[in-house]
Amino acid sequence: MVNKWGYKLPITPNDKSYRACYRATANHCLLQDISYYNCIELTGVESVLLSGLSRHTSAETGLTFAAQATITGSREGSVTFYQSGKYPFGAIGEVSFIWKPKCINGVPIRSIWLWSHPGFHEELLKELISTFNLSEMESEEPMEVSEVANEIEMKKIQLRNVPYVRTPKYSNNQGISLIVLKDTLNRFRLTGPLSQAVLSHSLKPICIDKRSQEGGSDWVNDYYFGEYQNAKVACVAQQNFWLLIKEIYSPSQLTPRIILPLTVLDPRFNMPSSRTKAVDTSSTEELIPFEGSLEAAHLESPLWSYTVRDSVTKKKLSTEQINRMRSEKLVPGLEVESLQDNVAEDIPCLPIILIQRPGSQESSKRLGYGCGWDVISPCGYAIPLWLSFVLSGARTGGLREAEAFYRESGSHPIHQQPDTAVGKAEENEKRLETTEEFFRLPPAKRRNYIKLNIPTPFYCPWSVLTKDWEGTAEFYVMRNKKILYLLHACVKKRTVDCVNLLNEIDVANGAIIPVRIDLKGKGMLDSNAHICLLHENDLNSNPLEPQKTDELHQERLNLRTEHHKLLKHLARKRYKARVAEREESSKCDKDYKQTILDHSSVNCIEEHSKTMRRLWLPSCTTIKDICSRTVFGFVSNGDYCFTEGISSGVGYVILSGLKEYLKTRITTKNVILIRCTNTDQYRLATFNIIC
Template structure:
């Protein structure tokens, strides 16, 4: 024995015996145990045969252990997983189509979904699966396409509603839902253009009406010459506004749809069954229809000719199963005075083309078709449905109108009005490979092109008037014709066979009577320099592929929002914080930003209380308006009450604000406590992002800029974080509580182990009552620990942000508004943003500018300081100067 070893003075005999008893009992139990028993079924096979896959497939175990494994799994509360069909079974064409339709039960897919899903990140929004952003390039490549070629978006998720009935009833009810001062009302004068309107939802009480949606509308041509007794209008809306729009139409026309929208949800936000594999077919006593058919088939005599006939499969029609095709399946609602409202969701596809070559590519894809049948054509050949155009254009007047329209369309260089064309099947015209026309680099030619582009409207004015004089054909708006075009579409194999029979590849197939004619509607959006094409259901992919092969670049929702920012207007869902849909969208963005913030560890989080940022994830409009209204309330000794958000959209008030005059006349007190939309552009260095502060500059700030011209702006001093101490105390308390619960759980666990060991060593029966008591205690402690973790997670997030009841004076400069969206603009060459400021804050800023102009003797320096406000990002203490413009 070594000298360093020290023998203890005394030994705890009870503890020593207890430990040895546990060891002896475990050894004896292991030695005497039968190797076939006492183990789980998955452990009774050699180690080289043990697989984790057994948990999913019990067939990987020997047959003698499968029953025991399933019993053990059921006893533990696990669910038996049915076997997924083989890949060979799943890849059969019929099963692929069934899976394609099944996965659209919870969320609506676009017809171009498969094409987008291979190339884009897909988002689930507003009940649709829409493309988010491409995998290959960012916004820079899309911006180049808008400047030199063409950028395309699939906007088929925009919902279309048709209202039909007496024109005076439709006009009166729809006009009652709009406000004339906004300048966006339902107008019947310009029926050759697609226009926009702001729809308000009237309230039952005396409070101001709430905004429901911004919609675009088209007055359809009168096909039956019925005058004003049977007018039709198409209203297109963003899916984020569609629920509020239906409520508005319900109030206007008395459709009784309130129960539908309150109790029924067509598309659920839960996508739990989205990625589930098809369930295994269970054996039942009932005979399935396919088996009955096979039995009937087997009972027929073998020499029956019908037994040899193959059933013709129509995959194009099977893909239309989730859609409202034909027109009889579309939901229709009866309103007052004979008004009928039809939901055309999924019936119309809409593509938007942006860029200088949009019309050139459109003419390459939409080639007008001849509708005069050939004399030597055999009417018995082919489907009769493919020749719907023969019956429609059998009238000589319609055929002549189509020829004139094709001639004008072929000679024109742009489209300035709604144009309905009958075009060829785009699959016939599909190029062999993608082709993008190169941009010429010569300065002379580029300058000539820029001049032509700037004066397009003046040069093509005669052509535009010619198109406007051409009567808008009701061809595309006829539901029967759209159904015929959709249901009679030739399969891709037929088109590919025709292309393959050509002797020389790349030669255009001549038109014949068997080729489909497709009616399309071209809708120019002159205010945003884009062109929309409306296509019947079932024809989205042929036109989409032809447009892509002719040089169109494709963008997603992210690029679509950024494009609107480049066009000096905020995205659609950012413009209306006073609507219910806008509030829901803002809450969604808040949750995303908050989740991203708390995903970072505490050391990598920005301390917003120190920076003086009260609300970093969303703009608290009601609190901001209340803060600015409290000044007048203090003078008048009244308590301000802000129950709703109002946005100033009166064109007269906006025009007076744009002139930078502080003498603004408002109609009511509600307009006094409202928000004003603004556009911001960074003056020098800095960035503009979501929820950036728009602050009122002091007189000293503007004078400093006028003197130096290079001053970046003031810096916010660090504020006291009152919650830091409380956060640390909460963390320490949480850790102590977890240790205490763990210690108690360990005690109960040791007692349970000791009871089992003593029972085995001494051969006594277990005290099941006491054992169950210990198990209950352990489960209770575990539940308490989970509750403590959940409570700490929520409480810690609140301690990082904190509660607030004022935001105007949360930092050194008074907060007058917030930026809702901001990013780098390639057109402006700097960061731009859109947001809202309070009306009283705008007045204070205009008064400051007016006093500065009066006292300043240097007019150039005064002009330099005009339109300047202070902006600050939520993650920076540095204030930056930005130019503010009312829009």
């Protein structure tokens, strides 16, 4: 476990499961709890919402909040969120969103959920408050202790924004309201082709026609048989659609990012007593596309209602109550509830939202790799859902598995974009951690990066790179789809037209291009490796970086010798002061304790440490031509790739350097040189633009 972004998060499972987790994403099912992602709800007139949100996005980066594919509420969308009016600079991070389906009566008031990584949640919230000119509303009366069921501990409720009256709220005079739903919704991510089978085995939709309409006291009666006239019809349509698609082999066969609301039974009622493996029941493993989806009128979910969410959380049955219900059955141990026996009593249920993830769609990669489902549920049901998925055969993963999945799929993690505040904070944290680890080694065991000519072994100096190439220290990640596809085509196939089109690219200075790197032969790619331009004879040889003379070696030795002498001198002074104090041979009023403090070695040790760090790792002022090969990029995340069976990773290259490479490359293949931070050996690699 590790403390990150205000949460206690798991790094990795306790068992040796690195390869097993990859097999789960590729062939089975990997389960991750991403409830630390934060949700913000915006409500208001649709045109006003779109007008404000458009200041933070650009159509050049892809579909926006106003895209027809997502605005109906049938699909989840994602955008790169920027500071207001600062595109292409000022990136905050990637935000996924869900529109609440339109009402049948045509009311223009809409709601949207914005899901963000906790690393930039506060920055996103400040931007939204500033854009819509919102002010915080006074909190309402807190929930009484008597309202909470006995089985739910009040101290757990107090740590979360539950119920709705405790959630932070903001509003303005134009009818726009913002609600921070942080820690009020659970979100699980199931990755792999068998995630469909795991969900089918774990989730049992209710049979709304068999629920009692009179005398019931749960939220189902109020919602489905109350004021929402279309709710019952929508519930039946959702159940029928789920029965239709749950037999398919893989989620990648479905329409990308479709949203499926469901109301399911409490998973503890049909949870297996021991761990089983859910298997698909499809007749074929062929990935035949299934293009069906729910109608717009059937997308309504009770999860959008705060009264339903509060009711589900407050009236959740304890495990002890469920065990008592099970023991009172005629044959103890049988399931308390089934779809066929759902008439006599109303078993608790909860609303969820399923969001499909399509996985890889590249023809050159494994089709559908990374597909799966996201499950959103109300607060209080995290452990029951988690146990139900695990007992159905899902393998659990942590932050390490999430980073490995991004690398396998050839994309950059959301929180590691180098032009965002959270990305810079992550890089600084990793830089400090690796630097401290380096200096904990004795001098004889430290790798000499001066001789290797690696000025920045623990971080990527993007500002120095852009300053060397384009004269500006400010940089940004290129996300313009049109330019990325153009560069991708130029890298794939060299033509005269491509070279001419490169000259027409006119963007702001400081653009870095996302790339995927694949080593061609030996070697292991790691973070902070240099991406370099080729020389003419490098294709037929194994170039080495000439060893650089360490001019600071003798200075470090002399400084260390003098430091040891000083420490011995101070130790003798302190020893004499202690002896004099014990013997009390002097009659003067001299303060011996002050003498000991004056000759303390703490300050000189700190100064010596700072000086030695500077001599071991001198500051980097230039990077482009510091080596024998011209540097025009860095690898940000690299390791062995199980999908390709080679060492690969992702990184960025400067746009000016990429143009020079395309104009002067000596082969039709997209070959470059890679040098890792722990070696002087250059290795050949291929690269592709990440669009």
